[in-house]
Amino acid sequence: MASLRYPPFGQIHVSFKDVQLTPGVANHRLVLPVQVTGTWLDAKDPQSNAQALLTGTVWAEQPSFRWLAGLEPQVVTLRGYATAEELVVSLIDDQLVALERARGQDDVVLRLKFQATLLAPPDGVHPVTSEELQVRIPRTRWLELMDQAGTEVGVLVRVPSPLTDSALTPPPATSDEDAASLAQAAARLRQARAELRDQQWEHCVATCRRVLENISRLVSLPSAKSVADIPAAKRTQDQRWAAIYWDVKSMAHAAHHDDSTAEGFSWSRADAEAILAATAGLLRRYTQR
CATH class of the missing domain: 1.20.120 (Four Helix Bundle (Hemerythrin (Met), subunit A))
Structure with a gap:
């Protein structure tokens, strides 16, 4: 659960559900389903709403704190009651393989730096707030997601590819x-x-x-x-x-x-x-x- 505060106005509550994966062609969508609520809005009034831009970055905690990807920015309509939205992270084959290798026998642990910007903030309210939280994908759920990816994920060989030979002193050549x-x-x-x-x-x-x-x-x-x-x-x-x-x-x-x-x-x-x-x-x- 994340609580993004806009004092003295109210909060946006974000509740996370089970992570999902949509396989693609060498690029995959890691989906974080959420329920979002604007606490200052009237849950009984269908006209009571507000718009917010959700952005953020995702970091991998294993084996050490490393940059992974950015959240796909999206505008959501907030209500006084919980509505379903999706936070999406695009991951290439290499990143899925790296996450799988780094976790060992443990859960996959992500660090989400989450930001919400009110598009029409009330007077006197700062429109931007953020929160950092941990997203843990249980090992059993992660294995289910990898099974879904199946043959869509290729095994890649990563070879360091220098652009110059500045550090190399090769023997002389005839041509x-x-x-x-x-x-x-x-x-x-x-x-x-x-x-x-x-x-x-x-x-x-x-x-x-x-x-x-x-x-x-x-x-x-x-x-x-x-x-x-x-x-x-x-x-x-x-x-x-x-x-x-x-x-x-x-x-x-x-x-x-x-x-x-x-x-x-x-x-x-x-x-x-x-x-x-x-x-x-x-x-x-x-x-x-």
């Missing part, structure tokens, strides 16, 4: 094309993601190949031959990672090559998604230790 550049690798990865979005499956895989080539310039990797010469069961952890790298690069190498090495290859969305995810994971693993 810009051969330069070791984390910024260039990240830019190519963003390009591959855009090509996936534009349904250019083969282009996406070919761009991933260029990201993989940059990885081998940024870090020292066991050669493909040295890895192949060791039985899989006897490889070290670094050698097994290198084996994954060389296999992904070998697969991606067939894109945009019209020689015999690419004969019979065709690329689907699932193929491009798999190569992009593997490339993103390898870039993060080898450059963010």
Whole structure:
């Protein structure tokens, strides 16, 4: 319950109900149903009403106090009795995944900084007031909401993507094309993601190949031959990672090559998604230790 005070005029009481979730396409509506009442209004008079603008921000308390999103602003009509309204927070896939990961086995706890502005305040009444309160979503209810989201939520790989190489001192290169550049690798990865979005499956895989080539310039990797010469069961952890790298690069190498090495290859969305995810994971693993 929140009580927004407008002394000496009255209060807006806001009572919160069970949180709801409306799944969308990579973006979802977390809905906080509320009952709002203007205490200074006459509950028996249907003409007694007032308008208020509801705004606010939402912060996640787990694992530490972090910005999450803003409430969607809305104008509500207040009455002397409780009326139903909805406070809405838009969350992308990444944010749902982050909230789920951060809560562990606990409830989801949000911190709501809530503000109400009277649009036609009486003389002498300051029109803006705010209150901060905790919104707790019980673990069992949260799991129900995640089940509702279902397959609408994708698993995303977050890879730090620097825009410059100011902190990097790569070895000298014979040309810009051969330069070791984390910024260039990240830019190519963003390009591959855009090509996936534009349904250019083969282009996406070919761009991933260029990201993989940059990885081998940024870090020292066991050669493909040295890895192949060791039985899989006897490889070290670094050698097994290198084996994954060389296999992904070998697969991606067939894109945009019209020689015999690419004969019979065709690329689907699932193929491009798999190569992009593997490339993103390898870039993060080898450059963010």
